[in-house]
Amino acid sequence: METSLQKRLKIRMDLMNMNALQTAKKAGLGESFVRDILRGKSKNPxxxxxxxxxxxxxxxxxxxTSSAEFDKSPAKPKTVEGLDVVGSIQAGNWIDRSVIDEESEREIIPVARDQRFPHAKQYALEVIGDSMDLEYPDGCxxxxxxxxxxxLSLKDGHIIHVERHNGPLVEMxxxxxxxxxxxxxxxxxxSNARHKAIPLxxxxxxxxxxxxxVTGSYKRAIL
Known part of the structure; x- marks a missing residue:
């Protein structure tokens, strides 16, 4: 049975659209501290x-810390702010990891978070090339x-974002x-036969x- 603290923490994280890692970093705490509360392992922090x-x-x-009953619904409706585009993916394009700029300003696409994963990090990637064009065409x-x-555990049918590392080089x-x-x-x-299957x-x-x-896709409207 969930404790009041578990419920209240989940509600605040949902309202703020933050996962355990983001919450911990903002609070200056360890991620395990937040996760232990969410899992009911830390009842008296x-x-x-x-x-x-x-x-x-x-x-x-x-x-x-209040034990009083509370309204589980948000005080005001959530607004859809979108997902950060954290990079691009292109099979066969090997990049030196030292030149990847993770601090640059990011584009945001107007897609709502997937509510099946309220506490998980969610993000978007731009697709470049034709390695998955039967599902996700170039530019989406x-x-x-x-x-x-x-x-989740990996199972057949999942489409996944992977990194292949070879020394200082990485393919996304x-x-x-x-x-x-x-x-x-x-x-x-x-549609291009040059792309081959590789062992996990x-x-x-x-x-x-x-x-x-992958949870979905988005394509810009052509005006």
Missing amino acids: GVEKLERLAAALDTNLDWF FVTCVDFWDSG TLKAVETIDGVQMLVPRS EGDGGTEILVKGI
């Missing part, structure tokens, strides 16, 4: 940390939920998950990191 958590979520300590955007935040791409002859593979869905475990000395699971 210290007052000082709760005050910092409350301030980060634009509320106060009394609201967090895909929306993703952070793989680790989602709590989309692939479909399929099991072929008992091996979990990352498969292109492309990596190939040719490359390391594969699963970053996110």
Whole structure:
């Protein structure tokens, strides 16, 4: 059974559109502290940390610690602000990691967060090239939920955002998950036969990191 603190923390995070990592960073706390409360593992956290958590979520300590009944609905409707476009994906385009600028100003696309993952990091990526053009054509955007935040396990049919690392170089791409002859593979869905399936475990000395699971797509209107 959820504690009052669990419920209240989830409500504030939903209202602020923040996940556990974002909440922890804003409060100057460890991510595990926030996750332990959400999972019911920390029922009596210290007052000082709760005050910092409350301030980060634009509320106060009394609201967090009150045992009174509360209205679960937001005081005012949420507005759709959109998702940050955190980069682009292009199969075969290997980039030196040292030149990737993660602090540059980001475009925001007008797509609502996926409510199935209220506490997870969500983001968008621009699709470049034809490695997944049967699903997501060149120039569109895909929306993703952070793989680790989602709590999901990979299964056939998932379209995922992956990074392939080879020394200082990284390739950022989309692939479909399929099991072929008992091996979990990352498969292109492309009109171009040059794009090939690769093992999820990596190939040719490359390391594969699963970053996110695709939840949808968006295409700019042509005016």
